[in-house]
Amino acid sequence: MRNIGIWLIRIALLLLLAGLFFGHLASESYRITEPKSGVMGFLSLRPLHVSSAYLGIITAGLGFLTLIIQKKRTSQFGTFLQYIHFTLWIIALTGIFYSYFTGDFGGREYWEFNPVWALPIFISFIVFLIFYIHQIGFKVKWPVYYWMWLTGLVFFIFTFIENYLWIFPYFREHFIADMTIQWKVNGSLVGAINQIIYGVAFYLMEKISGDEKSSYQKLSFAMYFLGMFNLMFNWGHHIYLLPTEKIIHYIAYAVSMTEWILFIRIFYKWNKQIKENKQHYYFFPYRFLMAADYWVIINLGMALLMSIPAINLYTHGTHITVAHAMGTTIGINTMIILAASFYFIKPTFLSKKTLKLNSLFFWSTQLILLTFLISLIGMGIQRALWQVGLKKSTFSQMTQASSLWTLLFIILGTLLMIFMGYFIIYLILKSLKKNQVT
Amino acid sequence: MLNLFAHPKRIFFVLFVCFIAFSVWIYAIPLFSPSQYSEKELHLVAEGRLVWQKYNCHTCHQLYGLGGYLGPDLTNVYSKTASNEAYIKGIIKSGVKQMPAFEISDKEMKALLHFLKNVDATGTSNPQDYQPEILGTFSLEKK
Numbered sequence: 001m002r003n004i005g006i007w008l009i010r011i012a013l014l015l016l017l018a019g020l021f022f023g024h025l026a027s028e029s030y031r032i033t034e035p036k037s038g039v040m041g042f043l044s045l046r047p048l049h050v051s052s053a054y055l056g057i058i059t060a061g062l063g064f065l066t067l068i069i070q071k072k073r074t075s076q077f078g079t080f081l082q083y084i085h086f087t088l089w090i091i092a093l094t095g096i097f098y099s100y101f102t103g104d105f106g107g108r109e110y111w112e113f114n115p116v117w118a119l120p121i122f123i124s125f126i127v128f129l130i131f132y133i134h135q136i137g138f139k140v141k142w143p144v145y146y147w148m149w150l151t152g153l154v155f156f157i158f159t160f161i162e163n164y165l166w167i168f169p170y171f172r173e174h175f176i177a178d179m180t181i182q183w184k185v186n187g188s189l190v191g192a193i194n195q196i197i198y199g200v201a202f203y204l205m206e207k208i209s210g211d212e213k214s215s216y217q218k219l220s221f222a223m224y225f226l227g228m229f230n231l232m233f234n235w236g237h238h239i240y241l242l243p244t245e246k247i248i249h250y251i252a253y254a255v256s257m258t259e260w261i262l263f264i265r266i267f268y269k270w271n272k273q274i275k276e277n278k279q280h281y282y283f284f285p286y287r288f289l290m291a292a293d294y295w296v297i298i299n300l301g302m303a304l305l306m307s308i309p310a311i312n313l314y315t316h317g318t319h320i321t322v323a324h325a326m327g328t329t330i331g332i333n334t335m336i337i338l339a340a341s342f343y344f345i346k347p348t349f350l351s352k353k354t355l356k357l358n359s360l361f362f363w364s365t366q367l368i369l370l371t372f373l374i375s376l377i378g379m380g381i382q383r384a385l386w387q388v389g390l391k392k393s394t395f396s397q398m399t400q401a402s403s404l405w406t407l408l409f410i411i412l413g414t415l416l417m418i419f420m421g422y423f424i425i426y427l428i429l430k431s432l433k434k435n436q437v438t
Numbered sequence: 439m440l441n442l443f444a445h446p447k448r449i450f451f452v453l454f455v456c457f458i459a460f461s462v463w464i465y466a467i468p469l470f471s472p473s474q475y476s477e478k479e480l481h482l483v484a485e486g487r488l489v490w491q492k493y494n495c496h497t498c499h500q501l502y503g504l505g506g507y508l509g510p511d512l513t514n515v516y517s518k519t520a521s522n523e524a525y526i527k528g529i530i531k532s533g534v535k536q537m538p539a540f541e542i543s544d545k546e547m548k549a550l551l552h553f554l555k556n557v558d559a560t561g562t563s564n565p566q567d568y569q570p571e572i573l574g575t576f577s578l579e580k581k
């Protein structure tokens with residue numbers, strides 16, 4: 001096993017495939033009316049779906065970083081750290097899935113496995129941080145994506161410790177403080193992982209365009225710090241309804257609104273964006289970066305509106321939030337992962353026929369994802385109307401009333417599994433071919 | 439002003455320190471808010487939270503709109519009906535629709551009910567109880 005980076009990417013792709021599959025099985029629970037126990041019950045399927053997707057994204061981020069930085073410096077110590085990290089990561093993944101398949105829960109949302117498996121994750125991240133600093137060093141001036149990766153690693157470690165503060169009774173005894181910390185963690189952890197994934201996107205764009213200057217520009221750093229600032233302080237928009245300290249809500253509201261800068265900047269750069277799209281369109285890895293850019297517009301727009309407390313009051317706790325979460329994890333994170341995977345595994349196609357077929361699958365995936373998110377928003381609107389009392393019915397009657405949206409959600413979810421699954425399986429198979437990985 | 443971004447190390451350090459300070463303040467909030475519960479009751483609440491996690495209740499249910507979507511929000515389920523405890527016990531023991539019946543011990547049930555009672559007393563998760571304000575915020579409607 002000489003190239004650990006590519007092994008991490010293969011595992012990440014497998015996890016993403018598992019995430020799609022478990023998501024499809026879990027979605028069936030919305031249609032059935034009888035309870036199911038064991039692995040096929042929703043109690044196991046939802047954690048399996050969420051953790052597979054979440055861990056897939058994290059593993060992919062670490063895989064791309066390894067692939068990029070392992071060539072920077074060759075030393076026995078570096079190789080040793082890589083092996084230690086990889087071993088710990090495999091132990092953690094094995095333990096997590098063992099925990100889910102045997103019904104040994106006890107953790108919290110997104111991390112439902114037995115907390116003992118958090119330990120190898122935590123140590124592996126410490127080892128990876130040492131490996132990262134060892135490989136890069138501080139001698140040369142860092143491009144912005146090096147800072148993004150460092151931010152992702154450091155904040156993941158810090159927030160991951162916070163993620164298990166509930167072990168101490170002091171925190172569990174005070175429900176409001178405990179929930180505040182839980183959603184501080186969930187918000188910041190996603191932000192930390194986004195820094196790693198968006199850093200990979202920045203790196204790819206630099207390599208594709210050949211423009212190395214933009215990675216050192218002050219404006220790029222300004223945008224990076226804006227992202228970091230949001231990672232640290234905007235998580236409070238998850239808990240506007242929770243009666244915690246009001247100042248936490250106000251800080252989150254104010255900080256979230258700074259993202260209008262990013263939104264306005266996208267439209268300011270619109271012409272440049274279109275020109276760039278046309279220039280690189282036929283380079284297949286770029287296609288997914290382009291898709292991620294457009295999903296950023298949709299999801300950032302949604303996030304900005306949902307971060308206004310008076311709007312959040314009505315969208316919170318509905319499937320509109322799920323649409324946003326799915327939009328970012330599939331539309332942005334997974335598109336960047338596919339872009340980077342194609343870049344490192346299969347950047348070009350030899351035949352026009354293969355390019356055409358892949359283009360067809362690419363556009364079908366985008367269309368299915370869009371309609372899938374619309375179906376979730378439809379379900380969300382039904383629930384929002386019920387929550388504000390515009391529909392006088394029981395919870396059960398409300399879910400029955402949105403059965404058409406639910407059916408659409410299940411069908412489109414299945415199609416999404418097939419179309420995205422195609423790309424994932426294609427990449428796994430190509431990665432196994434000798435000398436394929438660049 | 440943009441010259442500031444020529445020194446990423448310093449900004450990174452300052453922001454990180456601010457984040458740590460903000461986090462420590464959040465951890466300390468309970469120390470400055472007097473509790474109306476005895477130590478024994480608080481212990482039961484903490485145990486109840488573990489039961490909530492052990493049986494993955496959040497997979498389907500929400501507390502303050504946070505959690506799963508398959509079942510209803512349970513923030514105020516404790517005060518929903520007159521015979522609340524018997525009603526909650528019945529649902530947990532026998533299951534309903536997609537929800538399976540849970541084999542939960544009496545000790546665990548007691549802790550879970552205490553936890554739900556504690557959650558219920560903290561406030562309301564019903565959007566109808568809140569009033570949007572002109573600045574885009576909202577406040578609890580005074581009845």
